[in-house]
Amino acid sequence: xxxxxxxxxxxxxxxxxxxxxxxxxxxxxxxxxxxxxxxxxxxxxxxxxxxxxxxxxxxxxxxxxxxxxxxxxxxxxxxxxxxxxxxxxxxxxxxxxxxxxxxxxxxxxxxxxxxxxxxxxxxxxxxxxxxxxxxxxxxxxxxxxxxxxxxxxxxxxxxxxxxxxxxxxxxxxxxxxxxxxxxxxxxxxxxxxxxxxxxxxxxxxxxxxxxxxxxxxxxxxxxxxxxxxxxxxxxxxxxxxxxxxxxxxxxxxxxxxxxxxxxxxxxxxxxxxxxxxxxxxxxxxxxxxxxxxxxxxxxxxxxxxxxxxxxxxxxxxxxxxxxxxxxxxxxxxxxxxxxxxxxxxxxxxxxxxxxxxx
Amino acid sequence: xxxxxxxxxxxxxxxxxxxxxxxxxxxxxxxxxxxxxxxxxxxxxxxxxxxxxxxxxxxxxxxxxxxxxxxxxxxxxxxxxxxxxxxxxxxxxxxxxxxxxxxxxxxxxxxxxxxxxxxxxxxxxxxxxxxxxxxxxxxxxxxxxxxxxxxxxxxxxxxxxxxxxxxxxxxxxxxxxxxxxxxxxxxxxxxxxxxxxxxxxxxxxxxxxxxxxxxxxxxxxxxxxxxxxxxxxxxxxxxxxxxxxxxxxxxxxxxxxxxxxxxxxxxxxxxxxxxxxxxxxxxxxxxxxxxxxxxxxxxxxxxxxxxxxxxxxxxxxxxxxxxxxxxxxxxxxxxxxxxxxxxxxxxxxxxxxxxx
Numbered sequence: 286x287x288x289x290x291x292x293x294x295x296x297x298x299x300x301x302x303x304x305x306x307x308x309x310x311x312x313x314x315x316x317x318x319x320x321x322x323x324x325x326x327x328x329x330x331x332x333x334x335x336x337x338x339x340x341x342x343x344x345x346x347x348x349x350x351x352x353x354x355x356x357x358x359x360x361x362x363x364x365x366x367x368x369x370x371x372x373x374x375x376x377x378x379x380x381x382x383x384x385x386x387x388x389x390x391x392x393x394x395x396x397x398x399x400x401x402x403x404x405x406x407x408x409x410x411x412x413x414x415x416x417x418x419x420x421x422x423x424x425x426x427x428x429x430x431x432x433x434x435x436x437x438x439x440x441x442x443x444x445x446x447x448x449x450x451x452x453x454x455x456x457x458x459x460x461x462x463x464x465x466x467x468x469x470x471x472x473x474x475x476x477x478x479x480x481x482x483x484x485x486x487x488x489x490x491x492x493x494x495x496x497x498x499x500x501x502x503x504x505x506x507x508x509x510x511x512x513x514x515x516x517x518x519x520x521x522x523x524x525x526x527x528x529x530x531x532x533x534x535x536x537x538x539x540x541x542x543x544x545x546x547x548x549x550x551x552x553x554x555x556x557x558x559x560x561x562x563x564x565x566x567x568x569x570x571x572x573x574x575x576x577x578x579x580x581x582x583x584x585x586x587x588x589x590x591x592x593x594x595x596x597x598x599x600x601x602x603x604x605x606x607x608x609x610x611x612x613x614x615x616x617x618x619x620x621x622x623x624x625x626x627x628x629x630x631x632x633x634x635x636x637x638x639x640x641x642x643x
Numbered sequence: 644x645x646x647x648x649x650x651x652x653x654x655x656x657x658x659x660x661x662x663x664x665x666x667x668x669x670x671x672x673x674x675x676x677x678x679x680x681x682x683x684x685x686x687x688x689x690x691x692x693x694x695x696x697x698x699x700x701x702x703x704x705x706x707x708x709x710x711x712x713x714x715x716x717x718x719x720x721x722x723x724x725x726x727x728x729x730x731x732x733x734x735x736x737x738x739x740x741x742x743x744x745x746x747x748x749x750x751x752x753x754x755x756x757x758x759x760x761x762x763x764x765x766x767x768x769x770x771x772x773x774x775x776x777x778x779x780x781x782x783x784x785x786x787x788x789x790x791x792x793x794x795x796x797x798x799x800x801x802x803x804x805x806x807x808x809x810x811x812x813x814x815x816x817x818x819x820x821x822x823x824x825x826x827x828x829x830x831x832x833x834x835x836x837x838x839x840x841x842x843x844x845x846x847x848x849x850x851x852x853x854x855x856x857x858x859x860x861x862x863x864x865x866x867x868x869x870x871x872x873x874x875x876x877x878x879x880x881x882x883x884x885x886x887x888x889x890x891x892x893x894x895x896x897x898x899x900x901x902x903x904x905x906x907x908x909x910x911x912x913x914x915x916x917x918x919x920x921x922x923x924x925x926x927x928x929x930x931x932x933x934x935x936x937x938x939x940x941x942x943x944x945x946x947x948x949x950x951x952x953x954x955x956x957x958x959x960x961x962x963x964x965x966x967x968x969x970x971x972x973x974x975x976x977x978x979x980x981x982x983x984x985x986x987x988x989x990x991x992x993x994x995x996x997x998x999x
Contacts, residue, residue, distance in 0.1 A: 419933060420843045420844065421846075433820060436883035458790070478832070484840050491792075527792075
């Protein structure tokens, strides 16, 4: 039984960004939920391949040639041969909200057997406030059937704007390679019926498989880094964006929610391939996490772009000592902001029409 | 939830009796409680005799026991919901589980009776992960693990000192909320336990908790007493107060606090509108209390829960005392409590103290 809303929300304000290197067959299952929205397809890998988009969807598609053409030399900040390239889609979008999903993610069912409209839940999450300053033990107090608990200060009950809605996955869990190798058969079967705000000052591993964010608010921080071809690391793209985003959201007073909605993650990637990609990351993250935990943004950082540039300087200075990769990454972070500002001149983003379909 | 490594003998169940007839309460919990030692502390203000069914291994403490053991203390009051703290004080076990006497076992989504004690023990005997949030919640639960991006050096976790359970049916909302939404009942069974991150504060509800007495016992005390404190939870904030103390202590000592399962079923009771008048004081006080606890920093020299509480008491007296006499009294209570703890509370089964 589908739970398709009679009037889908935010159809003119939300873009769905999908990176793909294979095909978009998965869209058929999502059709009842996604068809009312505009899609931005970022085609990774060989640009001479044609990726067929199922009929009936309104979309724009960008391959590597397009990315190079649009960004020129700044295209160097967009990863190749890695789903990190999806952040190009964020940059060219003209909408307020972005929902991004992987092409091996399908519609999940809740414990009653009902299909989960993931997009609808993300929209509910992002349109209701977050509560990062004090933990509510009954989770999201803005959900139907819940509220703040005794002892929760009234002055904090208005909440703050929600910048990110981080969804989860049933079936194949988002484990790292070592865990995958040790537990190849483990599947996430536990449906946790909760959404909660991640407290201020706490970092988390942000997975890009099922993610929504307020692009107007936090878009410039959603850079997915330098991964894939020619890079010493992979599978840390969304992690990197998540850590930067959390530090900036904490600084700006915005919230990040995690929990519902679930999607069904169908494909287990090869753990040996993953291990090679993640190898450096496993060691580097021991330095990266303390770096982000200690990261301090000055009061002058009044916009996300300023925060991000400031972070990039700190990355270069402190993480640059860990590996020269971080010097390159810091430069790419700056390039990203330059490209972002070029494509999104201040004040115009809401008014420009969608890009053309390919 | 294997308890193989934790013997039942290491657990005390402390019940504050605010109602005299505990028959149905004890019978409902019999499948869960009967294998453990129970400490029942009768609210000193309760006039009627306690009615308790047979078949339990328990010790009952009343006003005369409290007076005898504690003596006259101007600062410490063990009446109302605070009577349970006497139980915490004289327990000799490592773990204490405490549940309000108007709660019965809940059923999970499959209709299975929830063994709240087993879940609290499971929470307390598996590590907590306060330094980095795991998006799949408790990584030590069966079928779960740490997710991609979770630093390996943080995967051994820290000791969990406090386990905060939840409530189905009548949730622990404050009086204004319940008065505004009289039909609001919690029917959502969220199948998760999670560590509340370091430096994140939370309202700890005393309705359904478990803790490692050896480690944080001194930090759970009857401190903040409202002028109009009454017989329903809506008219108290004592648990919220010491819950924040405990969280600050745990954060300082590198211990963890978990929240989530187990659920208990909380029975209907009380009139929120009636309570509004009394609890309003508590609601106003929280506005001062929360920023205070968010800014408290304990010195490195405080390495035990006792030392932390003493330090906090001094800071409470200095910074909150001038705002309201209730805080000055709380600070005194904290100091008194630690003194009492050192004489009576410290030590577990290995240093036996005769129970009356």
